[in-house]
Amino acid sequence: MIVQRMTVNVKQNRTQELLEFLKEDRKKGGYNYRLYQSNLGTFDQISIELEFENLAAHEKFWTDWNALPDTPAFFEKWNELTRSGGTNEIWWLVE
Secondary structure, eight states: OEEEEEEEEEOTTOHHHHHHHHHHHHHTSSOOOEEEEOSSSSSSEEEEEEEESSHHHHHHHHHHHHHSTTHHHHHHHHHHHEEEEEEEEEEEOOO
16 A cells, blocks of 8 residues: 655645635545645645555556546646645555
8 A cells, every 4th residue: 555645835825725625626536535734833735645555556546637627627726726846755554
């Protein structure tokens, strides 16, 4: 099992808007992911966490997701709410 964790920098005062946008996106189905909002530490950041059985499943998910007709509109809103930087990590889940 692997976990993809993305830490995203959010434009100032737009964190709640981004979280609501992602909660709505998550309702569309296809894949469930966890959202984290910083309580202490860096402001204007969120983390998104997805789990996959293996790297092949990860690759397939993102290939399929990028091919969806809604993806360009998603990125348009995403780019409106986020700023550059952050991280995109893959972790092995140790049980």
